[in-house]
Amino acid sequence: MFAPKYFSGIEPKNIFCLLLFVLVVPMHIRDVLRGKIPEDLLRLVPSSFDIIGSREKAVAIVELDDALLPYKELVADAIFEVHKNVRAVYRKASERKGEYRVRELELIKGENVTEVIHMEHGYKIKLDVTKVYFSPREATERQRIASQVKPGETVMVMFAGVGPFAIAIAKKQPAVGRIIAIEINPDAYRYMVENIKINKVEHLVYPVLGDVKIEAPRFFNQCDRVVMPLPKGAYLFLDEAVNCLKETGGWIHFYHWSREEDLFTEAFRLVSEAARKRGFTAELRGARKVSPYAPRIYKVAVDVLLTK
Ligand SMILES: C[S@@+](CC[C@H](N)C(=O)[O-])C[C@H]1O[C@@H](n2cnc3c(N)ncnc32)[C@H](O)[C@@H]1O
Structure with a gap:
C-alpha cells in the first residue's frame, strides 16, 4: 500500500x-x-x-x-x-x-x-434558553433515573421544567403507569406541554402548572417514586414528596448541593428525617455527584428507598 x-x-x-x-x-x-x-x-x-x-x-x-x-x-x-x-x-x-x-x-x-429543539437519547426537548432552565449536561442523570423505573409505576417529577425527566422516563419505560410533572414557571410549563406532544407521550405524562407545595397534595398516597431535581431547596418539599408515596413506601430521588468533604451525609439525613415522620425506614441505595456547582461544591443525587 x-x-x-x-x-x-x-x-x-x-x-x-x-x-x-x-x-x-x-x-x-x-x-x-x-x-x-x-x-x-x-x-x-x-x-x-x-x-x-x-x-x-x-x-x-x-x-x-x-x-x-x-x-x-x-x-x-x-x-x-x-x-x-x-x-x-x-x-x-x-x-x-x-x-x-x-x-x-x-x-x-x-x-x-433563543428557541431550539435539543436532541438527547432519542427524544426532543424544545425550549427557549432565555426563559427556562435546561442543562444538556444532565442527560446521563436523566437516563440513570429513567432506567430505574418499573412497569406500572406512578412517578411524580417535581420541579419538572420543560419536561426532560418526565419524557426520558416515558421513552425509556413506556410501560410506566403515569408520570405527574409539576412546574411553576408558565413558560417552562408551556414548553413541557409541547414537548409531551412532540414526543408522543401524552398518554403517559400528566403536566401540572403550579407550586409543588399547593399541587402535590392532590397526589398524596398515589406514587411509587418521586424525583426532586431542585438542588436549591428541594429539602423544603420533602414532606410533600414522602406523602406522595403510597402507604407501602417507594423511592425518592433527591438532589442537593453538598461540599466536597462530605457529599452525601446531609442529603440522606434530610430524606431520612422526612421519612421517619411518616413511619418509613429510609435506605440509601444510590449516591452520585451530578455536576460541579461552585468551587468544592457539587450537585449530588441520592436514591433512597422508603419502606414500612
Ligand atoms: C433546577 S430546574 C430543573 C428543571 C428540570 N427538572 C430539568 O432537569 O431540566 C428547577 C425547576 O423547578 C421549578 N420550580 C421551582 N420552584 C418550584 C415550585 N415550588 N413548584 C414547582 N416548580 C418549581 C423552576 O421553575 C425550574 O424550572
Whole structure:
C-alpha cells in the first residue's frame, strides 16, 4: 500500500486509524484561537461549554473569564468554526436566579436565536434558553433515573421544567403507569406541554402548572417514586414528596448541593428525617455527584428507598 515516508514503519491499519482520528475528533476552539488572542489567555479558554439544539440549529452558551471579555467575539467566531450547527453564541451574564432558576444571557455574536429543539437519547426537548432552565449536561442523570423505573409505576417529577425527566422516563419505560410533572414557571410549563406532544407521550405524562407545595397534595398516597431535581431547596418539599408515596413506601430521588468533604451525609439525613415522620425506614441505595456547582461544591443525587 502507498504510504508517505513519515508513515513508514507504521502498520497500514494503524495509519487508517490515525487518519480517522484526525478527521473525526473535532478541533478545539483553543486551537482556533491560538495566535489570535494573547498566548497567556489561551489557558482561560473554556474547555467545555453547552451546545443546546440539534444538528440543524443550536446555540452555544459559554462562561468567560473577565480577562477574555475583550476577545469574546473571537471566541464566538472560533465556536462557529468548530461547531457548524451553532447559530448564536451567548455568554453567561449572571448566576441562575430566582424561583425559575434562569440566568441572564448576553448574545455575543450570531442570529438572535433563543428557541431550539435539543436532541438527547432519542427524544426532543424544545425550549427557549432565555426563559427556562435546561442543562444538556444532565442527560446521563436523566437516563440513570429513567432506567430505574418499573412497569406500572406512578412517578411524580417535581420541579419538572420543560419536561426532560418526565419524557426520558416515558421513552425509556413506556410501560410506566403515569408520570405527574409539576412546574411553576408558565413558560417552562408551556414548553413541557409541547414537548409531551412532540414526543408522543401524552398518554403517559400528566403536566401540572403550579407550586409543588399547593399541587402535590392532590397526589398524596398515589406514587411509587418521586424525583426532586431542585438542588436549591428541594429539602423544603420533602414532606410533600414522602406523602406522595403510597402507604407501602417507594423511592425518592433527591438532589442537593453538598461540599466536597462530605457529599452525601446531609442529603440522606434530610430524606431520612422526612421519612421517619411518616413511619418509613429510609435506605440509601444510590449516591452520585451530578455536576460541579461552585468551587468544592457539587450537585449530588441520592436514591433512597422508603419502606414500612
Ligand atoms: C433546577 S430546574 C430543573 C428543571 C428540570 N427538572 C430539568 O432537569 O431540566 C428547577 C425547576 O423547578 C421549578 N420550580 C421551582 N420552584 C418550584 C415550585 N415550588 N413548584 C414547582 N416548580 C418549581 C423552576 O421553575 C425550574 O424550572
